[in-house]
Amino acid sequence: xxxxxxPSFKSYSKVDEQAEEAFxxxxxxxxxxxxxxxxxxxxxxxxxxxxxxxxxNSKESKDDDLSxxxxxxIVAMCNVTRYPELCSSSMSSALKSSSNGxxxxxxxxxxxxxSLKIAxxxxxxxxxxxxxxxxxxxxxxxxxxxxxxxxLFADAADYIxxxxxxxxxxxxxxxxxxxxxxxxxxxxxxxxxxxxxETGKHQxxxxxxxxxxxxxxxxxxxxxxxxxxxxxxxxxHNIPIHRKLLTAFDGGFPMWVHRRDRRxxxxxxxKPNVTVAWDGSGDFxxxxxxxxxxxxxxKSRFIIYVKEGLYVGNVTVRKxxxxxxxxxxxxxxxxxxxxxNFADGIRTFFSGTFMVDGRGFIAKDIGFRNTAGPEKxxxxxVRSSSDQSIFYRCSFDAFQDTLYTHSxxxxxxxxxxxxxVDFIFGNAxxxxxxxTIQPRQPLPGQFxxxxxxxxxxxxxNTGMSMQRCMVTPFDNLTATTYFGRxxxxxxxxxxxxxxxxxFLDPLGWASWDANVSTVYYAEFRNFGPGSVIDGRVGWPxxxxxxxxxxxxxxTVEHFIxxxxxxxxxxxxxxxxx
Numbered sequence: 001x002x003x004x005x006x007p008s009f010k011s012y013s014k015v016d017e018q019a020e021e022a023f024x025x026x027x028x029x030x031x032x033x034x035x036x037x038x039x040x041x042x043x044x045x046x047x048x049x050x051x052x053x054x055x056x057n058s059k060e061s062k063d064d065d066l067s068x069x070x071x072x073x074i075v076a077m078c079n080v081t082r083y084p085e086l087c088s089s090s091m092s093s094a095l096k097s098s099s100n101g102x103x104x105x106x107x108x109x110x111x112x113x114x115s116l117k118i119a120x121x122x123x124x125x126x127x128x129x130x131x132x133x134x135x136x137x138x139x140x141x142x143x144x145x146x147x148x149x150x151x152l153f154a155d156a157a158d159y160i161x162x163x164x165x166x167x168x169x170x171x172x173x174x175x176x177x178x179x180x181x182x183x184x185x186x187x188x189x190x191x192x193x194x195x196x197x198e199t200g201k202h203q204x205x206x207x208x209x210x211x212x213x214x215x216x217x218x219x220x221x222x223x224x225x226x227x228x229x230x231x232x233x234x235x236x237h238n239i240p241i242h243r244k245l246l247t248a249f250d251g252g253f254p255m256w257v258h259r260r261d262r263r264x265x266x267x268x269x270x271k272p273n274v275t276v277a278w279d280g281s282g283d284f285x286x287x288x289x290x291x292x293x294x295x296x297x298x299k300s301r302f303i304i305y306v307k308e309g310l311y312v313g314n315v316t317v318r319k320x321x322x323x324x325x326x327x328x329x330x331x332x333x334x335x336x337x338x339x340x341n342f343a344d345g346i347r348t349f350f351s352g353t354f355m356v357d358g359r360g361f362i363a364k365d366i367g368f369r370n371t372a373g374p375e376k377x378x379x380x381x382v383r384s385s386s387d388q389s390i391f392y393r394c395s396f397d398a399f400q401d402t403l404y405t406h407s408x409x410x411x412x413x414x415x416x417x418x419x420x421v422d423f424i425f426g427n428a429x430x431x432x433x434x435x436t437i438q439p440r441q442p443l444p445g446q447f448x449x450x451x452x453x454x455x456x457x458x459x460x461n462t463g464m465s466m467q468r469c470m471v472t473p474f475d476n477l478t479a480t481t482y483f484g485r486x487x488x489x490x491x492x493x494x495x496x497x498x499x500x501x502x503f504l505d506p507l508g509w510a511s512w513d514a515n516v517s518t519v520y521y522a523e524f525r526n527f528g529p530g531s532v533i534d535g536r537v538g539w540p541x542x543x544x545x546x547x548x549x550x551x552x553x554x555t556v557e558h559f560i561x562x563x564x565x566x567x568x569x570x571x572x573x574x575x576x577x
Contacts, residue, residue, distance in 0.1 A: 070095060070105055077111050080229040081222040082457070090118050090219065108233065112226050113167050119185075119219035120160040126216050127153045133208060141199045141345060148349045149192035149209065155319065155357070155385070156185035160220070175227055176461065176561050180387065180429065182224040183460040184407040187427040189213050189220075190456050190488070191406070195347045198378075224459045264301065264325060264362065272305035282307060287315050287326075287336065296320040306366065308333040314340060314353055317386075321358035328366040331395035331416060337369040341376035348401060352383035359408075361386040363394050370398035374420060374443045380404045384428070391415055398423070399442065405430045405464070409560045418474050422452035424464065425487065429560050431465045438474035439481045439503070448477075449510055451484030453491040463492030463520070465554040471530070472501040480505050483521070486514035494546075494554045496524040499531075506535030509542060517541055524551040 071092070078087035094114055095106065106114070130153070134146050159181040166177065192213070196206040226233075264270050275282035276290045282305075284290045290304045294317075301323045308329040315336060317324055328334025338353040340346045353370045361384070372379035378401040384391075387408035395416040396403045402419035405426035415435045417424060420442035424432075439448040450471070455462045473481075481503050484493050491514060509521050519541035523533060533544035543550075552558060 073106060073108065073111060076233055077108070077115070077226055077230075078222070080233065081225040082459075083218045083222055086215075086218055087115070087222045091115060094118055108230060109167065112223070112230060113164065115219070115223040115226055116160055116164050116167070119216060119223050120157060120164065122216040122219050123153060123157045123160060123185075126213050127157065129212050133205065133212075137202065137205065139201060142196070142201055142205060144345070144347055144350075145195040145199050148195035148347050152188035152192050152349075156188040156216075156220070158319070159185045159188075160223075163223075174561075175231070178227045179224065179459075179461045180409055182220055182227060183427070183429075183457070183462050184385070184387075185220050186217060186224065186457050186460060187407045187454070187462070189217050190427070190454065191349060195349055198342065198348060221457050221459070224457065228459045264303070269305070270303055270325075270327070272303040274303075275305045275307065276311070277307040278309040278311060279307075286313065287311055288313060291315060291317060291321070294321045294324055297322050299323065301325055303327070306334050306336075310335045310337060312337050314338045315355070317356040317358050317361060319357040319359075323360040324356075324358055325362040325364070326366060327362075327364040330365050331367040331393055333367075334365065335367040335369060337371055339370060339372040339376075339379065341370070341372035341379035343372075343376040348378040348380060348404070349383065349406075351378060351401075352380040352404060354381070355383045356386045356389065359387045359389075361389040362392070363390070364392045365394070367395040367397065370402070372398070374399040374446075384408075384410055386410070399440070401425060407462075411556070411560060420448050420479075421446060422449050422485070422487075424450060425452035425454070427454040427456070427460070427462045427488075428464075429462045431467060431554075431556050431560055432469055433467045433556070434469065435466070436470045436472070437466065438472055439477060439479075440474035441477055442479050446479060447510065448479050448481035449485045450482070451493045452487045452512075453484065453493045454487035455490040455492050456488040458490050458518075460490070461559075463494070463554070463559070465559055466493075466495045466498055467555070469495075469498040471495070471498055471504070471528075473503045477503050482510040483508050485510040485512040486516060486519045486521075487512065489515040489518045490520070492520040494520075494522045494524065494551070495526055496551055496554065498526050499528040500526050502529035504530035506532070508533075508536040508544070509539070511537075522546045522550070522554075524548075 074088050074091050074095075078084040078091065081087045091111060091114055094117070098114075127150070130146055130150050134143060137143065163178050163181050193206065193210055196209060274284060274290050274293055276284050276287050278285055284293075287304070287306060290306075294302050294304075297320055299322070302321075302325070304324065304326045306326060306328045311334075313336075336354055340351040340353070342348055342351060351370070354368050368381045370379040370381040379398055381396045381398040381402050382391075383404035383406055385406040385408060389408070389410045391410075391412045393414045394412075397418050399419055400421040400423065402423040403417055403425070405424065405428040407426065407428050410428045410430040412430070412432045412435055415432070416438070417435060418438045418440050420440055423439070424437070437450060439450060442448055451464055453462075453464050482505050483495060484491075508523075516539040519539065520543070521539075521541060522543040523531070524546050536542055536544045
């Protein structure tokens with residue numbers, strides 16, 4: 001085809017210059033618009049990202065600061081414990097969990113509270129394991145030991161719960177109260193192991209229970225260490241002391257003590273709520289009938305008068321019975337007697353003729369006996385786990401394991417105690433004043449030990465303090481007799497300004513399975529032929545001649561905070577050494 005014949009047809013080998021120039025101008029304009037739009041879009045996106053990420057970065061920085069601050073606080077707390085790694089890991093984990101994965105910056109008392117909650121949860125786990133362990137065995141002896149454990153684990157959990165509540169609810173609380181309750185929670189678990197071991201059977205069960213309670217014991221120990229050191233921790237880190245973290249000496253009376261308690265121990269026969277008389281002349285013929293009438297958790301004193309006579313049978317004042325007073329006509333006139341014992345298959349913890357768990361208990365002018373005899377081995381006359389309990393002008397008569405001062409704070413004044421092997425034993429913080437303590441003749445081949453104290457943690461505020469007592473033999477004593485022997489590694493016992501008869505072995509103290517280098521056995525200005533200290537055993541923990549300053553730590557005021565609760569019951573006590 002001829003191109004000239006068709007004017008509409010244009011050759012592609014050549015472009016119109018004007019059209020090309022117009023096309024170029026149009027393209028440049030479009031590119032500029034696209035470029036400007038792109039820049040604007042990028043600016044918007046970047047701005048949005050910066051606006052979004054800046055708070056996140058700020059939050060991450062803040063969280064890092066909080067995390068670092070929390071870690072520092074936890075480390076400061078946990079460094080004072082016996083198990084710092086377990087303390088730190090458990091608290092960090094619990095703190096993250098309680099704040100939905102993001103750590104906060106807790107105050108020191110909040111960390112202390114957290115440590116208690118960790119211990120409480122672990123105790124509940126421990127308690128749930130007991131039925132599973134019990135289902136594995138069909139031995140009545142072991143079953144009875146596990147029953148002891150069940151009772152004590154519940155008791156320990158109650159004391160941890162009480163500690164938590166006192167911090168959460170009370171406007172102010174006393175560190176010494178918390179130390180006492182935490183010390184008791186540890187003692188409770190140790191007593192469970194004692195009950196299992198004394199069966200002498202199926203030691204694999206004992207090992208299983210000991211392994212199961214490993215964490216709970218350590219967690220409570222950590223909380224106890226924090227309670228002992230929290231004021232120092234705050235001071236060392238220049239942290240203002242929270243108004244709740246007060247020492248034991250802040251004055252005031254406990255809310256649950258009624259004013260009339262002041263005169264109860266001064267009056268010879270205070271007006272009772274109920275009277276017990278075996279001859280029917282009272283409200284009840286037996287003490288157990290009277291105990292059933294006690295109101296639970298009463299903040300006022302409930303008084304039971306037991307008339308002269310012999311009352312045979314075991315009596316238990318349970319933990320829910322608070323502020324009970326039982327008084328009689330004299331330690332040689334009103335007698336409570338029974339004979340439960342270890343040889344007949346009863347665990348030591350449950351063998352007491354009289355057993356008291358309720359807080360604020362008072363006994364006056366009553367005798368307590370376990371008549372099982374030396375052949376029956378452990379046979380307790382009284383077992384007290386009552387916090388702030390008082391025994392005034394009472395007698396305790398048995399052979400092995402006469403008086404079980406199991407736990408908490410206790411005071412004995414003008415009492416008479418007789419026995420043979422470990423006849424004053426346990427892990428309470430207990431003071432004996434003006435008491436007559438008399439070892440008696442044991443079985444052939446046995447030796448006597450007056451005390452067997454079982455402090456197992458160096459931070460427990462427990463031990464035995466004998467002040468102004470008469471330590472003399474009962475009848476014709478010929479057996480070798482010692483002040484005591486250490487039941488556990490930190491056993492603590494002190495004899496101060498007491499008369500010591502010539503029967504005492506010059507060594508003073510006998511060994512046991514415990515580490516004798518960590519015990520605390522002391523004497524202060526005793527007198528009498530047995531008080532000569534030249535021949536005392538040379539263990540690192542034996543201190544035959546402590547200073548006045550050291551001795552003052554074991555007075556009523558310092559050791560059991562007696563000025564906080566003894567005057568409310570008007571019980572006499574000597575403060576000065």
